Amino acid sequence: MILLKGDENLEIVKNVHLIEKKGVHASNAYLICEDDPILVDTCMPGDEKWILDGISELGLKPGDISTIVATHFHIDHTGGLFELKERTNAKVVVHPDDMGFVSGKMDFPFLLRVVAMPYGFKHVQADAVCENDMIGNFIVIHTPGHTPGSISLYNSDKKIIIVGDVLRSPDRKIKGPSRLFTMDKKQAKESVKKISQLDFEVILAGHGEPIKSNGVKMLRDFSHRK
Numbered sequence: 001m002i003l004l005k006g007d008e009n010l011e012i013v014k015n016v017h018l019i020e021k022k023g024v025h026a027s028n029a030y031l032i033c034e035d036d037p038i039l040v041d042t043c044m045p046g047d048e049k050w051i052l053d054g055i056s057e058l059g060l061k062p063g064d065i066s067t068i069v070a071t072h073f074h075i076d077h078t079g080g081l082f083e084l085k086e087r088t089n090a091k092v093v094v095h096p097d098d099m100g101f102v103s104g105k106m107d108f109p110f111l112l113r114v115v116a117m118p119y120g121f122k123h124v125q126a127d128a129v130c131e132n133d134m135i136g137n138f139i140v141i142h143t144p145g146h147t148p149g150s151i152s153l154y155n156s157d158k159k160i161i162i163v164g165d166v167l168r169s170p171d172r173k174i175k176g177p178s179r180l181f182t183m184d185k186k187q188a189k190e191s192v193k194k195i196s197q198l199d200f201e202v203i204l205a206g207h208g209e210p211i212k213s214n215g216v217k218m219l220r221d222f223s224h225r226k
């Protein structure tokens, strides 16, 4: 079952859906239902169950998912990756600078190791996506800082950007990433500046509610205040 907050509709803009669950570690997964459906982020280990429910409620079979994108390696975005890769047979993509953490070649930073330990995170072999690569109709933008390989996905026609943890949007207000879990705060600010040069209305963050209009204006205001 998919739990929705308040009046939230699953479809945020045409063919872009939020799959969301409430809870302590609540993070968002997004499903882009184009010709080759794309899943963006997979929440915590165990969350693959309701993500699969969400996929089927949208009329898709697991095998219809062509690509699973991890916006960054953190366990609240990659937790369901192993199981969902198995169930969907989709290609899993991640930026090269986070690849080692996802594949297990590099250890998680200490704090994340402690957080991840009880969940038994399973590593996954992934393919690389880099700046300016296309995933469906979305272009990859490298937005490092929160993690070295954090990426955002941007579609200029739909005027939408999916940012992972580059930003948070609690109650539709823009906030920076969690300071505790952000590896390079200066670089994270630069990445916010970088995406604020683009043109978009909609911001979909890894945590919080969708910002459905005025996204770039809100982001520039936020950026100037910092």
Ligand SMILES: [Zn+2]
Binding pocket: 072, 074, 146, 165, 181
């Ligand atoms: Zn994160």
Ligand SMILES: [Zn+2]
Binding pocket: 027, 074, 076, 077, 165, 206, 207
């Ligand atoms: Zn997160």
